[in-house]
Amino acid sequence: MSVDTATVKKVAALARIAITDEDASRLAPELSNILGWIEQLEGVDTAGVAPMTAVIPNQLRLRDDVVDADPLTGGGIRDSLMANAPQAEHGFFTVPKVIE
Amino acid sequence: MTESSYRIQGATGEWEVVIGLEVHAQVTSNAKLFSGAATAFGAEPNTQVSLVDAAMPGMLPVPNMECIRQAVRTGMAIDAEINRWSRFDRKNYFYADLPQGYQISQLYHPLVGEGAIEISPDDKNPDATKTIGVERIHVEQDAGKLMHDQHPTRSYVDLNRSGVALMEIVSRPDMRSPAEAGAYLRKLRAILRYVGSCDGNMEEGSMRADVNVSVRKPGDDLGTRTETKNVNSVRFVMAAIEYEAKRQVELIEDGGRVVQETRLFNVESGTTRSMRSKEDAHDYRYFPDPDLLPLELDEAFLAACRASLPELPDAKRKRYEALGISAYQADVLTAEVEAARWFDALLEAGAKPVAAANWTTSELFGALNRGGHDIAQSPVSPAQAAELLALVADGTLSGSLAKQVFEVMLETGDAPAKIVEDRGLKQTSDTGAIEAVIAEVIAKNPNQLAQYRGGKETLFGFFVGQTMKAMGGKANPAVVNDLLKKALS
Amino acid sequence: MADLTDLGVAAIRDGVRSGAFSAVEVADAFIVKVAKAKPLNAFLVETPDAALAAARAADTARAAGETLKPLAGVPIGMKDLFCTKGVATTAASHILEGFVPTYESTVSQNLWDAGAGMLGKLNMDQFAMGSSNETSAFGNVISPWRRPGSDAPLAPGGSSGGSSSAVAAGLCPGATGTDTGGSIRQPAAFTGISGIKPTYGRCSRWGTIAFASSLDQAGPMARDVRDCAILLEAMAGFDAKDATSLRQDVPRWEAGLSGSLAGKRVGVPKEYRVDGMPEEIEALWQAGIDWLRDAGAEIVDVSLPHTKYALPAYYIIAPAEASSNLARYDGVRYGLRELPEGAGLQDMYAATRAAGFGPEVKRRIMIGTYVLSAGFYDAYYTQAQKVRTLIARDFERAWESCDVLLTPTAPSAAFALGEKSADPIAMYLNDVFTVPSSLAGLPAMSVPGGLDKQGLPLGLQIIGKPLDEQGVLNAGLAIEQRAGFTARPQTWW
């Protein structure tokens, strides 16, 4: 698969990574190269093969419906939760105003 | 099965409206879907948020069994296929209310498959039903909340709702009118509340509908649909459909084309508009969440879910009808789970079904309405009501005395027998006393007597009224009738 | 007294227990050594206070006659992928610069609970994406090894390059690593140390910054097999906070160590004999076969026919998962925020992520985004997961005829910094031997086998059945006992 700069820009936009035209021109052949290499998988006969879901046999465990059963995964920790926030006020994280 | 005759009258003829609803219902649970933070409504911002919900580095989801159980029970309540093997997928997009940058949801293998809900679009005629298909129910995380009006240049992010469990209940595009959509939502809400899987509280956002609307000339293929997001009342859903259908018809008739897009409903104006912020979010790059294994349910789990289901509205309504209660009353009594449970308790306390249904739908509901109460706050318990109805049935109270007693019950919460006793409201069948009063009434009204005897038989009611009044409403009306007939003839 | 920093985990543990030296003496010795080793750039944060506090606790416990914890007195290095409460954690990325977790990862907590102390946070490839430690936002890690007569800086391998460099240079007796496609084993091989990636699900992933969730596993890196066994015992264990954690008791791997392989069958997969493999690696592989035969094992030829598809499958699956796992770095709740004048929310995301992620991270996010995007998902991702099933099946078939597999760890010895960084695929090929077992979730370890012509270490890899870390460790020990690998890098820093 050959990736052109327009595709690179589209993918970068989806991934929310700002790129310049220069970046896009540099990345296009690079990504084409990598994608070309991984496309050798097309040749593998996988008819009737189920995609991997769990590498080691294991069952999804479900938790009991208990609030703050483990403090590490419970609530009521606003201060520590917001300790690293780049911007916050009145107990809220804040972001540039969004127009919906 | 009824066919809707709802049509939009356009310049070029009649248009049919095709409606599908995706309802997001908050699962009733103490803790969130993938974390132990609480789900209670109305907490201070960001106080019910765990490291997991805020997507701190290295955090992982572990599913809450109760949320799975409730979704399975909901599926069973609409006779849906329950998938013993389902899987969580990530829906990837960037938004400030979505800390992980993806929503854990189910696309490829939902927990609940095909089911159906029977609706009665005309509440005057509950037996005229229509079946609305439900394509699937899947379980997913709710997003946080953004507030745009707190600061001139910033939006505020509250993650209290982030990670709360939702069921997304996706209907088939089987509805053809706002009334059908309204009936579907009401019925779905009733089922959820019967099951106990969602409190159905639309004001608090426990139930929101994404409304998919398209229009077509009857018989044509489906038109392009729009999706109006997060509409949070039955009335608004109906209004959004009406507006959106008319807008689409006008657009097409003016030579335009409907664009498949996400729209927003404006409560004040009753209109919809295109949502700019979601414009480019079309490529969600769904893939199985690698932090979670497939969800496999065993027979014991499913059996326990099934065994825990209560009697559902349709079954209850049919049971009431079989007891001789009218279809209309049975429908009214089963619409709300609390009312139905209250009524069941009334029957269990020994009340006769038909009399109990009459009394509940008129007296009790009327009183609650006037007082602005819902049934959960009813000042009168089913046992007290059964006692009151028993006093009517055994002739102790007349209908009008029963009303008086009920009024006192509402005020004081006292037992009816006590009220009857204290206030001397017992109905009398004492013929001697009644005859004495009748004699007095006749003596006081010679003109009316003459007219009556002269053939004006309608005056009989006048004498009944006078007698009852003189008896303070306590005379047995049947006895009064009998004795008056004799005295007047 | 001999230099305490010459001692490994077991020797330190035993010496502290016996009172041959105090834990504080040990900590002090390593703290000094770490402080002097700045040119290696192995540490991002030094935490001498934490190391000393743990040491004092060990000494106090001993003085009080208490039973010492399994790792009492042992100071270690912590890869910067593990969140450590109150200590900056960045995954070597600018986007997390200044981030101080308010919580402790399960693996690091397990180590502290076992009595270990933290010397500091170890540099690494950014978000564990790399095989040379050249993708760190905070500078390359330099291997303590050098080619004779050259002071060209060599790669310590990656992504756990700070860990490998630090252990090889004697800055710590052991360190944590993480392995997604070989990030413990390849750097261990490059620096002449041992490292084991356990079965997927043995070590909790909670609190470890995610790269590719279905592949990431923590494991120890240390000077020898016994030290790896001791550390892994402390790190592993069921964790209810990780839905993929295995509900399995942790075996007493150290107690079960035995270099005798009598009755064991060792498989040699023919597909690992790749074109252009250096003769010295071929020779080392043959030596390994001989050592294991000498240890009593029967050698059998096996075939893993889908081996060559492992690397391309990995470079779909890992970037796909990473593209989603790294979406949370958006400048809202923690880490870097870039807010250009007049930027809206989505512009802020794009600017933040452009400034915060390094080129390799961006490259992998882009690949992952691409392969998951509309119209490509089945062709790439679903196909890769099917191939993954086939790869896992290859191993299952192999287990019908053998108990462990022996392969080289990497296709070359350490290369010079800059030598491969221009060609991503050449860099990716470094993981050709380690990726298949990662895709299958199997335990695998690297042990040093010898030196190449230039005097640089080469590693041998042992791959085991699910949950058979003991079999892997024992085969590793059998090699260690026969390889006589004692080479150490000369101190030049």
Ligand SMILES: [Mg+2]
């Ligand atoms: Mg929707």
Ligand SMILES: [Zn+2]
């Ligand atoms: Zn949804």
